Amino acid sequence: MGKTIIVTGGAGFIGSNFVFHMLDGHPDDRIICLDKLTYAGNLSTLCSVMDRPNFRFVKADICDRNAVNGLFEEEHPDIVVNFAAESHVDRSIEDPGVFLRTNILGTQVMMDACRKYGIERYHQVSTDEVYGDLPLDRPDLFFTETTPIHTSSPYSASKASADLLVLAYHRTFGLPVSISRCSNNYGPYQFPEKLIPLMIINALHDKPLPVYGDGLNVRDWLYVEDHCEAIDRIIHDGRVGEVYNVGGHNEMANIDIVKLICHELGKPESLITHVADRKGHDLRYAIDPAKISRELGWLPKTKFSDGIKKTVAWYLNNRDWWETIISGEYQNYYEKMYGNRV
Numbered sequence: 001m002g003k004t005i006i007v008t009g010g011a012g013f014i015g016s017n018f019v020f021h022m023l024d025g026h027p028d029d030r031i032i033c034l035d036k037l038t039y040a041g042n043l044s045t046l047c048s049v050m051d052r053p054n055f056r057f058v059k060a061d062i063c064d065r066n067a068v069n070g071l072f073e074e075e076h077p078d079i080v081v082n083f084a085a086e087s088h089v090d091r092s093i094e095d096p097g098v099f100l101r102t103n104i105l106g107t108q109v110m111m112d113a114c115r116k117y118g119i120e121r122y123h124q125v126s127t128d129e130v131y132g133d134l135p136l137d138r139p140d141l142f143f144t145e146t147t148p149i150h151t152s153s154p155y156s157a158s159k160a161s162a163d164l165l166v167l168a169y170h171r172t173f174g175l176p177v178s179i180s181r182c183s184n185n186y187g188p189y190q191f192p193e194k195l196i197p198l199m200i201i202n203a204l205h206d207k208p209l210p211v212y213g214d215g216l217n218v219r220d221w222l223y224v225e226d227h228c229e230a231i232d233r234i235i236h237d238g239r240v241g242e243v244y245n246v247g248g249h250n251e252m253a254n255i256d257i258v259k260l261i262c263h264e265l266g267k268p269e270s271l272i273t274h275v276a277d278r279k280g281h282d283l284r285y286a287i288d289p290a291k292i293s294r295e296l297g298w299l300p301k302t303k304f305s306d307g308i309k310k311t312v313a314w315y316l317n318n319r320d321w322w323e324t325i326i327s328g329e330y331q332n333y334y335e336k337m338y339g340n341r342v
């Protein structure tokens with residue numbers, strides 16, 4: 001018999017890709033997307049699956065205990081995968097409060113419901129940013145699951161706090177949890193405030209490409225589908241109580257990515273504009289994925305050179321998706337879809 005899986009944050013970038021991944025790969029499962037539809041949630045992303053009998057969308061806040069408990073009583077989920085979060089470092093520097101609320105307290109509410117109603121697995125989608133950064137002149141160093149937590153931004157501090165709480169719920173209450181800490185994702189449906197979609201869209205409009213500082217900061221990029229596959233394996237075969245790092249040795253300096261995007265789009269590098277650096281800007285992230293490879297046989301399938309081409313093509317072929325974001329129209333989509341429904 002199929003499982004019932006609550007996917008929080010499923011109207012966002014990675015969550016929506018995960019919803020598609022699960023509906024394709026596990027057609028017997030029932031997928032319930034719980035999402036508050038913040039500025040980062042876009043219900044139109046899910047329009048192709050909205051009418052599937054084994055899919056349900058619920059607009060709710062993960063911090064709303066009554067709404068979350070009500071959903072558990074209705075759906076009796078077997079598995080919860082918690083993607084819902086405030087996810088943008090720059091916004092966390094401007095206004096940390098909502099990051100603490102959603103990322104920490106929201107995680108608590110979801111886990112309390114799992115304790116109260118019982119669950120097979122609670123999976124927390126975390127980030128490599130909880131490890132802080134690595135120096136640029138030590139390419140031999142990588143984050144492993146035992147690297148100490150050492151956060152830099154309010155965003156990473158909130159994600160690390162949530163991770164600690166998840167592990168505490170396992171140790172104290174025996175909640176069957178797992179955690180994945182993934183590197184930077186890219187691919188379809190990423191909100192255009194993040195590096196890659198922002199640069200693609202600005203370049204298409206011949207607008208300046210704002211590179212923070214010298215652009216030499218390094219990120220370890222993973223195609224979003226590879227991340228979804230990793231989570232799929234962890235929730236089914238990963239060990240309870242364990243952390244799994246997810247990443248694919250695809251390190252790139254920001255400036256090289258922006259140049260590559262200019263090249264792919266036939267735009268001049270003169271669009272690149274160096275702007276003031278991000279406060280507390282992490283220098284380098286790099287994941288050692290040995291544990292998930294060894295235990296679960298996971299390896300990334302998409303090379304960066306192919307993934308970036310696919311991503312640029314997706315943004316070229318799906319202008320409507322991001323144009324309605326830029327115009328703000330996407331935030332009316334829920335009203336249009338659900339305004340007349342009871």
Ligand code: NAD
Nearest residue numbers: 009011012013014036037038040041061062084085184185
């Ligand atoms: P996103 O910002 O694109 O999407 C977040 C989603 O969560 C949105 O749909 C939003 O509406 C929803 N949400 C926010 N607050 C909510 C709340 N209080 N209740 C219910 N829903 C709420 O984020 P993303 O890039 O898809 O990231 C998803 C998860 O993966 C996050 O937990 C993030 O920390 C983690 N992560 C992201 C990356 C990355 O490169 N993007 C890398 C590693 C880990």
Ligand code: TYD
Nearest residue numbers: 089184193194195196210211212217219254
């Ligand atoms: P981002 O996509 O925000 O992800 P994260 O901060 O979680 O790694 O940024 C990726 C890198 O790109 C990061 O080093 C900051 C840099 N950056 C720019 O140089 N310019 C930009 O406009 C943005 C959004 C990011």
